[in-house]
Amino acid sequence: MVGAAVTRARVLIICAPLAGCTGVQSPLAPAGDQASALSSLFALMLWVCGIVYVIVLAGIAWALWRTWRRSSAAPSGSGGDESPDRVLTRTLPVAAGAIVAGLTVLIVGSFWADRALFATRGAPALMVRVTGHQWWWRIQYHDPATGAWIETANELHLPMGTTTRVSLGSADVIHSFWVPNVAGKLDMIPGRRNLIDLTPRREGWFRGQCTEFCGTQHAHMAFDVKVESPAAFQTWLAMQAAPARRSADRGARLFAGPCAACHVVRGTGAGGRAGPDLTHVAARQSIAAGTLAMTRGNLQGWIIQPQALKPGTSMPAVPLTPADANAVADYLASLR
Numbered sequence: 001m002v003g004a005a006v007t008r009a010r011v012l013i014i015c016a017p018l019a020g021c022t023g024v025q026s027p028l029a030p031a032g033d034q035a036s037a038l039s040s041l042f043a044l045m046l047w048v049c050g051i052v053y054v055i056v057l058a059g060i061a062w063a064l065w066r067t068w069r070r071s072s073a074a075p076s077g078s079g080g081d082e083s084p085d086r087v088l089t090r091t092l093p094v095a096a097g098a099i100v101a102g103l104t105v106l107i108v109g110s111f112w113a114d115r116a117l118f119a120t121r122g123a124p125a126l127m128v129r130v131t132g133h134q135w136w137w138r139i140q141y142h143d144p145a146t147g148a149w150i151e152t153a154n155e156l157h158l159p160m161g162t163t164t165r166v167s168l169g170s171a172d173v174i175h176s177f178w179v180p181n182v183a184g185k186l187d188m189i190p191g192r193r194n195l196i197d198l199t200p201r202r203e204g205w206f207r208g209q210c211t212e213f214c215g216t217q218h219a220h221m222a223f224d225v226k227v228e229s230p231a232a233f234q235t236w237l238a239m240q241a242a243p244a245r246r247s248a249d250r251g252a253r254l255f256a257g258p259c260a261a262c263h264v265v266r267g268t269g270a271g272g273r274a275g276p277d278l279t280h281v282a283a284r285q286s287i288a289a290g291t292l293a294m295t296r297g298n299l300q301g302w303i304i305q306p307q308a309l310k311p312g313t314s315m316p317a318v319p320l321t322p323a324d325a326n327a328v329a330d331y332l333a334s335l336r
């Protein structure tokens with residue numbers, strides 16, 4: 001019994017690293033052009049370096065075997081058939097040639113992959129602006145029809161098969177933007193904007209993550225990514241562009257007090273810019289940059305005690321009676 005359990009534990013431990021080879025946050029399961037280019041480059045490097053590794057080990061084994069055979073055949077130590085100098089002059093050019101050839105393959109491969117990262121030379125089909133904040137993501141879509149910027153947070157939607165150019169910036173410290181299944185990573189630096197192209201090729205949900213340590217809640221700075229058909233994307237964007245549902249409930253009135261100072265709810269008086277846009281917050285998958293699943297209960301928990309769920313977050317605990325927090329959570333859950 002105990003033996004079987006130990007064996008099972010060993011198998012699990014050995015297999016654990018393989019879990020990184022697939023899933024919604026893995027560069028080894030590419031679902032976009034840029035991630036495919038990078039994973040091909042990874043495969044090329046793995047093969048070239050793997051072959052070199054095997055050749056070097058084989059050479060060492062062969063040399064050891066020859067030395068052993070010679071010393072057992074001629075115990076007097078009177079040398080073999082060939083002088084070491086002659087062996088060197090014959091093998092060195094071959095080894096040098098192999099090194100140059102291997103490095104050339106790697107250099108060409110990495111230039112090739114680098115060029116593939118910028119898909120479109122001209123104007124991209126869609127422009128998105130993502131700004132890193134400690135510890136959440138402000139996301140703005142450029143609407144080509146009106147020229148307006150449509151704002152949301154912590155959830156990135158991308159149309160399948162088209163290139164979205166994302167302009168990355170930061171409001172405070174250096175963050176880094178990474179959706180491993182779709183593209184490589186790029187830093188978000190205060191005072192400048194970096195551009196990254198995303199061309200997704202598979203529909204579904206993926207996960208993005210900040211990959212530059214940016215403070216205590218760095219690990220809780222994630223975002224959901226939805227790749228959907230261009231038609232579904234247009235429907236979603238139109239929904240995001242619309243103002244929030246009008247409400248005269250108690251929750252809406254309570255929200256207009258302290259919460260409105262930091263949060264925008266378009267179509268109402270709430271215009272604070274310090275926190276995420278909440279116009280359609282209930283339509284998102286998660287709360288507080290991937291920290292909690294979007295449920296009515298988690299919304300209420302977050303409102304009552306954000307500092308317990310994400311210690312250090314810039315959202316303070318606003319004093320509310322349980323009945324008031326309940327009403328505010330009802331209001332937020334209605335913002336779809």
Ligand code: HEC
Pocket residue numbers: 134135136153154255258259260261262263274275276278281284286287288289299302303310313314315316318328332
């Ligand atoms: C001082 C500014 C401030 C005040 C006041 C404030 N918030 Fe926040 N809020 C934030 C910030 C900043 C975040 C992002 C926190 C994070 O993810 O680290 C946030 C996050 C949220 C989120 C999660 C949004 C998302 O997309 O994940 C909700 C919901 C929310 N706040 C509701 C409220 C409500 C309701 C009130 C009033 C009771 C309130 N906030 C008061 C700053 C504030």
Ligand SMILES: [Cu+2]
Pocket residue numbers: 132135174175176210211212213214218221
């Ligand atoms: Cu960060």
